[in-house]
Amino acid sequence: MIQELINGGFEHIEKEIRQCANCSLHEGATNPVIMKGSRDPKVLFIGEAPGKTEDMTGIPFSGRAGKKLDEMIEYMDLSDKDYAVINVLKCRPPNNRKPRKTEVEQCKPFLMAQIEFLDPKVIILLGNTADEAFWGRKNMQWGVPVVDEDGRNILKIYHPAAMIYQRSRIEEQKELIDKNRNLWE
Numbered sequence: 698m699i700q701e702l703i704n705g706g707f708e709h710i711e712k713e714i715r716q717c718a719n720c721s722l723h724e725g726a727t728n729p730v731i732m733k734g735s736r737d738p739k740v741l742f743i744g745e746a747p748g749k750t751e752d753m754t755g756i757p758f759s760g761r762a763g764k765k766l767d768e769m770i771e772y773m774d775l776s777d778k779d780y781a782v783i784n785v786l787k788c789r790p791p792n793n794r795k796p797r798k799t800e801v802e803q804c805k806p807f808l809m810a811q812i813e814f815l816d817p818k819v820i821i822l823l824g825n826t827a828d829e830a831f832w833g834r835k836n837m838q839w840g841v842p843v844v845d846e847d848g849r850n851i852l853k854i855y856h857p858a859a860m861i862y863q864r865s866r867i868e869e870q871k872e873l874i875d876k877n878r879n880l881w882e
Contacts, residue, residue: 698806699806699809699810699813702806702807702810702814703810703813703814706814707736707814710731710807710810710811710814711731713807714729714731714787714807715729715731717729717787717788717803717804717807719803719804720788720799720800720803720804722786722788722789722790722800723788725788725789725791726747726752726788726789727752727753727755727789728752728753728754728755729755729787729788730747730751730752730755730756730757730784730787730788730789731755731757731783731787732757732781732782732783732811733756733757733758733759733781733782734777734780734781734782735777735778735779735780735781736781736814736815737778737815738778738779738780738781738815738817739775739779739780739817739818739819739881740773740775740779740780740781740817740818740819740820740821740881741780741781741782741783741812741815741817741819741820741821742758742766742770742780742781742782742783742821742823743782743783743784743785743808743820743821743822743823743827743830743831744757744758744762744766744782744783744784744785744823744824744827744856744857745784745785745786745795745796745823745824745826745827745856746784746785746786746788746789746790746793746796746826747784747786747787747788747789748760748762748789748793749789749793750763751763751784751789752788752789757782757783757784758782758857761858761861762856762857762858762861763857765857765858765860765861766782766823766857769857769860769870769874772871772874773874773878773881774882775881779881781815781817783808783811785801785804785805785808785826785827785830785831786800786801786804787804787807795826796826796830801826801829801830805830808830808831817849818849818850818880818881819849819850819851819852819880819881820845820849820850820851820852821852821853821854822837822851822852822853822854823854823855823856823857824853824855824856824859825853826856827853827856828853831851837851837852837853838853839853839854839855839873840852840853840854840872840873840876840877841853842877842880850880852873852877852880854870854873854874855869855870855873
């Protein structure tokens with residue numbers, strides 16, 4: 698299915714996400730959340746799932762955590778053409794609960810097709826859920842890059858929401874970014 702999605706082009710991937718009824722999350726979704734940013738990014742950020750604001754707008758990271766992500770992107774010195782943002786899940790889980798494994802598996806072909814189509818140099822996994830979805834298990838240490846089989850640098854850093862709820866993470870996050878700047882500069 699992933700290759701079929703990629704072969705159809707990005708518009709095909711978007712259409713398939715919008716029409717998806719593979720799990721029950723679509724029933725409560727106002728808008729599937731597909732992506733924001735460049736279609737030719739150096740850096741691809743992968744978050745967990747849409748929240749309430751994202752569900753309303755159809756845009757990933759458009760709420761409070763999005764403001765923190767925007768600050769992070771600015772700190773990383775990335776321009777609009779340098780990055781894209783997607784989520785593991787495309788529809789909001791009820792009450793922003795953690796995604797279930799079955800929901801992650803249903804959305805994974807879309808995630809992998811987006812990654813292949815966007816073909817970033819660096820993938821930044823925002824938190825443990827993105828890490829688990831990408832690798833199929835929790836695999837990475839915070840701030841320690843790994844090169845995948847396609848030669849991409851994969852890096853796990855804190856989800857922007859952590860900066861809201863644990864302000865002490867802000868400096869830690871900056872340290873993780875600073876020690877890995879060579880990956881995208």
